[in-house]
Amino acid sequence: MDIKKSLVLIFSAYGCFLSAQEKVIDTVYIFDNQMNKVKLFHSVNMIRPGDFEKNATNLSELLRFQSQLYIKENGRGAVSSPSFRGTSAGHTAFVWNGININSAFLGQGDVNNIPLFGYDELEVKAGGGSVQYGSSAIGGSIHLNNNLEFNKGFHTSLFSEAASFGTYNNFLRTSFSSEKFSIKVSGNYVISQNDYEVPEKEYINRNGRFHNSSINIGASYKIAPHQTISWQNQLFDGSQHYPIFTESGNKTKYKAQTLRSLLSWDVTRNNFSNSLKAAYTEDNFQYFGDIDKPKESGAEGKNYIFRNDFNYFITPKLNVNAIGEFQVNQGLGYQSGIGDISRNVGSAAGLVRYFPTSDLRFEAGIKKDFVENISSPVLYSFSGRWQLAKWYLVGASFSRNFKFPTFNDLYWGQGGNPDLVPETSINLDMDHELTFGDLKLTVSPYYMDIKNYINWLPTAAGYWAAFNTYSVEIYGLDSQITYRKNLGNHHFTLNGGYTYSRSTNKLTGMQMMYVPLHKATGNIDYRYRFLSIYVQGLFNGLTYTTTDEKRADAIDPYFVLNAGISAKFLNHYTLGFKVNNFTDAVYQTVSYYPLPKRNYSVYININF
Template structure:
């Protein structure tokens, strides 16, 4: 299946569903079959495996240098979380091949415990998306996607890197496909002693070792010209030793293992398509208060997911999309007071897309969630896009989104609160897109209001507890400038952006913690024949770390610059060198934990 022939060759370049004009093309099976539809109305930043390899250490570095997100990281490779448009980590949905994989215990994804390699693309979508992607898709969503291509023969890739701080990274991928069968297998092992030093801060990253191992497998079989059965699985294992500030400090660590598996049966005809999925996800984590002692706390979560995505083309320019989902969520804690938990959830959503002309289209969506023990709100979304001129287009999006309380919010002892209400948000944004020759500029003002914000506060009994605390208001501007030029044997590509984010607690009027007002990022690539050079940098403005905007505790602005060069010989062998933090900048994304100064890496790739 190829997303209804890539949504009928992406609207057959006329902006409407002309199902009579399908073309015969090599099939590509994409597991997240909603993303191409989202791109018809929303700005989505797509990063290729080559983009990801520029920032090899972890997913945090990729998102920090190549997207508008603010990433707070407790030291390189440690606990890390995103902030979309001034929201909290729990307001970002991580979506693996169309399945929301946020932790049922934490309600978020720990970025550095999500595999970096093994995806065919990584996509970043700002703005609410709960109608399609469920709880936590309030500030935005991060999509980790795999595809399976047919009629491609046999290919293999071997990647190996050695870097500063005794860091070693090895990745291999093998794929085979013919007319009816496609398989792709990949594996990655990353390990780092991670003992960097920042003399100016009198800081040594003691006990900072971490490693992770990932295995991915994907298979698709075309059982008929318009039907396929596909399977995708990922197995992940990691360990993080948490940094200590003094040599004789108490050494701790955190270990996690996750399993994700999904099988899909897809039917694609001229007017009708359907994708039926069954998925199983499991998360296991253990915290060790002493490296040499048994675990102190931990938990196991298991999710059984059934999802159906039905599309029907009522007319050539009117499309009905119905998405239904049912989940069984199970959890069991250790050392947290959380007993065995079972929760059933379900939802049904309907989206109607109307393509008035090749330049004007609309989408309206409505969704009702059924979460055991909660009165879930009715969600909605409305989007429109108009290509007003050859050089200008405008898109408008508004939606109501939500996040229901996590297992920790509800059941942690002491502090869990079974009377919590789901968070709800209303958001609106616009995309103004200008095209001037090879340049494309997108300006996206936005507004968001979150009610019944869930936070943990100290109590009179000496412990912290979860409450619906306040309302949050976020507004600002995201901008992105892209450029691509090919002349003779030269290629130049630019991806840069600026973000202004004002996010305030409406009761105090103060900026939320770890939300910088200003961020600028940029990536410039130059290629000449076999030679490739890139430069990337970020500027991050003043960032408050307390709720009262105390300047003495704020993180100072910083600018970080990276660069790399690589050469490819015989189209198969690539050797590269990268230098991170060229100017030796002193910077932090979380108080007390500086990130590394100048560091180096050398890598090689072989393509068979």
């Protein structure tokens, strides 16, 4: 996009573009340009950096209290995975700046080994998205986005928090931008002894220590009025000690290191744009059966990714989008039976968008993946949105999505199954958005049918192995309510959500494990001049932990309440205090691993 007296093309929220006009603007480079198109046809929950501070311990805590996901966490800071709309962890795609970063070994993201800070936007999209974002985008996708602004000068911010259980969290970010150049650098370090107790469960989180650090570096340069070269880089290093139940228990730990680097060349004219990306990602992990001895197992994964996204307006009402991608996935296991392996993955996708009026829009997409040694299905998607009245918008989408087998599924020493086929799903989603003044309500019923579900099951030979097994049928409802009101110096915001998920094994008719039927969240914020107060609540319904819906082993419903207060002074400083689990509730998201009772933190945020 131009900076001075340029032809400005605006792909507006109503799906049309305005005529060329001369305007002086400060431009923003967005690494995930496909996400802006997704928002035209689907509801997306955006969590802004200012809200990260409410749940600053880790990404698990943030998603648990501020999204519709169910987060399974084996104790605070330990192994953590998402359940989105009644699906398993492998059915949620983590997308970093437009690139799918799910592990090639596990096919999912370990939520607590993905840094929380360092992003400009965190967006949660429910429903199928494999046409745009590939394997695992069945239940939904979590988008970790970085933006770079121009003409903003120099800015620096520091967030520093001290909390219960010997927890310290520090995040520093600095940025500079001129007319043609932008750079942003940030770093985060978290450490916690994590030695909390839950007397009611006779539980002490022994050996629960964790720490991690991350660095983000982004830069962008305008090589011509319509061309930008940009780079985004992230490094993460983490260590988790796994909790033990007795003092004499064997102490174990897990270490993870990730590197993500993305180079992008973007060309934008008045009726077309093209984004060429080259990315390298690396995921390494090591498991230590004894914290004082060498590693017992581990793996190294490397991915080389090339992606081109071409977007063209044939007419102001007709848009075509072609996406091509090629990956080389490499892996090397240690003490797992997985040797030195490599897999080529390619895909070609096409989307057509039609905007007959400013109130009506349609999109149709088709995609074919080419996965080495695996037969992949043709994927498709159809979406539409219609603003029936000023206060009512209705949308619907129908899609076919998939998840191909992981390296562990295929090649694990004992149990890997090279004959596995991809899981496929049919998704049907609807959105009903009602707006009445400052109040907005979104109600989204959904349906999913997942076939060739991959499970690890015991064999007659005494070990577990991967198989394509049963089908899973899922239906339910997502809802979101937002209310904002400003009365002079009084500013009030309400965000609430409710999710119902009925997820059943078609063979048994039983609810899937670790899928709560009901989940509700609520955040209330009040600000008066320099003073801010928030209250945050989470209700989680009955959650079965066995395949036979055994009530005695189920996780009971629970309600957790957090609260915080902060004050801004001298224009640059904010001092805050938080109480987590205000009501001292006893709760857990995974059997035998309770999460902390009432705990506290104090923080300072400096901006200049």
